[in-house]
Amino acid sequence: MLNVLLRREYLRFVWARPSLRLAMLALLFAASACTTTPEEEDAADDSSSAELKVAIVVSQRAPVFDDVAEQLQRVLGKRAVRYYLTGKSAADSELARTLMASDRQQVVAIGLPAALWSKQLQNRQIVFCQVFNYRQYKLVSDSRKGVSSVPPADQLFGKWKALSPSLRRVVTITGPYHKHLVAAAKAAAAKQGIGLDHIVVRSDKEFRYTFKNRVVNYQGVWLLPDNRILSRSAMHEVMSYSVRNGKQVAVFNPQLLAIGGLISAEPKPEDVANQVIRRLRQANAKTGIPGPDVTALGQTRFQINTVLARQLGLKSVNTNAGNGV
Numbered sequence: 001m002l003n004v005l006l007r008r009e010y011l012r013f014v015w016a017r018p019s020l021r022l023a024m025l026a027l028l029f030a031a032s033a034c035t036t037t038p039e040e041e042d043a044a045d046d047s048s049s050a051e052l053k054v055a056i057v058v059s060q061r062a063p064v065f066d067d068v069a070e071q072l073q074r075v076l077g078k079r080a081v082r083y084y085l086t087g088k089s090a091a092d093s094e095l096a097r098t099l100m101a102s103d104r105q106q107v108v109a110i111g112l113p114a115a116l117w118s119k120q121l122q123n124r125q126i127v128f129c130q131v132f133n134y135r136q137y138k139l140v141s142d143s144r145k146g147v148s149s150v151p152p153a154d155q156l157f158g159k160w161k162a163l164s165p166s167l168r169r170v171v172t173i174t175g176p177y178h179k180h181l182v183a184a185a186k187a188a189a190a191k192q193g194i195g196l197d198h199i200v201v202r203s204d205k206e207f208r209y210t211f212k213n214r215v216v217n218y219q220g221v222w223l224l225p226d227n228r229i230l231s232r233s234a235m236h237e238v239m240s241y242s243v244r245n246g247k248q249v250a251v252f253n254p255q256l257l258a259i260g261g262l263i264s265a266e267p268k269p270e271d272v273a274n275q276v277i278r279r280l281r282q283a284n285a286k287t288g289i290p291g292p293d294v295t296a297l298g299q300t301r302f303q304i305n306t307v308l309a310r311q312l313g314l315k316s317v318n319t320n321a322g323n324g325v
Contacts, residue, residue: 051284052125054080055104057095057118059111060087064253065130068110071273085113096120106280112227115139115146125283127276130267132225134294135177142288147275149225149267150252151300153185156265159302160220160250161192163263164314167248171197171215172222173207175229185222196222204234211238220248223256235259246312257305262312264303271299 056072058065061084073080081104085092099107100121107126109115115128116137126144128134134146161167170189172182182198189196199214201207207229215221221242223230239260242249251261275295283289309315 051079051281052105053103054106054108054280055099055102056080056082056108056110057099057114058082058084059109059113059130060085062111065110067269068129068272068276071270072108072276075273075277080108085117087113092117093120099124106283108276108280112137115144118144125280125286125289127279127283127289129272129276133175133177133228136175136228140293145279145289145291146294147272147279148294148297150181151265151267151297153188154191155300156222156250156263157185157189157192157194159265159300160248160263161194162315163304163309164220164248164312167192167194167219169195169197169218170220170222170250171199171218172224173199173201173210173215173229174224174226175202176200178224178226181224201229204229204231208234208237212241215247218247220250220262222250223252223261225252243308248312254303257303257308260305260308262305262308262314265300267297268299268301271297 054072054076056069058069069082073082083095083099085095096117105124107118107121107124109118109126109128110130112131112133115131115134116139118124118126118128119139124143127146128139128144129147130149131139131146132149134140139146172185174182178200179198182196186196186198197218199210201210211221235256236259239249239256241247243260248262249256249260251257251264252266254264254266257264275297279289279291279295282291
């Protein structure tokens with residue numbers, strides 16, 4: 001009772017003096033501003049945990065894979081942890097068990113080995129990228145979908161046509177299971193006045209023969225990253241042939257410019273990463289991965305072999321113009 005009376009007298013004393021009254025109001029306002037209700041705390045927790053933790057599994061240490069992994073970690077921050085496959089069965093199986101026992105519900109598999117490895121994971125949402133032959137290896141399922149490894153064909157044929165205005169006939173040579181990709185590319189090429197044909201082969205030996213004997217009437221060849229038919233020796237052999245015979249070859253890696261490629265068109269790592277993250281966010285808190293089997297890319301990184309272009313009498317083109325193309 002005495003404590004209550006003392007508090008009342010203290011408050012009357014403070015309230016009677018304007019300067020102390022203002023100080024008291026300031027303290028009360030600051031305290032109310034810092035107060036968080038249980039509902040607000042729950043809302044804050046929900047926003048911080050709205051996106052799931054991610055494991056980034058990389059097939060091997062190589063720029064084509066690491067550049068994408070770097071971009072993913074830059075955006076995802078502490079949500080993501082990167083792992084590398086070793087190529088050794090025991091170690092890679094142990095990694096799968098480690099991830100299955102963890103709270104990382106989403107997995108990004110970069111490269112074909114990582115995508116194949118991801119098949120052993122259960123109850124995880126998986127997005128693969130930098131994989132060309134996903135149909136061959138039956139990688140797509142309700143919980144595993146991908147991002148294309150091929151940049152937009154319309155951008156390639158637009159840039160190629162600007163470099164070589166007389167370009168009319170091009171052929172691409174791949175293994176099986178790419179009719180959908182080629183059908184879309186044919187439509188893109190046609191818009192530039194280019195006819196695109198498709199030849200299917202099943203080995204690097206057949207690829208070599210086809211390149212040397214069936215592309216005579218074509219001005220250009222569009223090489224796609226089909227690991228089933230493109231051995232290192234086959235690549236060097238056909239690129240040497242193309243230079244000797246004045247063929248224009250569009251390649252998928254700028255390193256191939258040094259052995260006879262005219263124009264390289266590769267995905268931009270940040271574009272690949274952005275498409276992967278979009279798929280992760282669309283799948284968040286769902287049981288599977290919504291949307292198409294593989295989503296398209298939007299940007300291309302071009303490089304041109306200017307020495308070869310001059311030898312072929314072609315015009316120079318700004319490789320950095322427009323939409324990151």
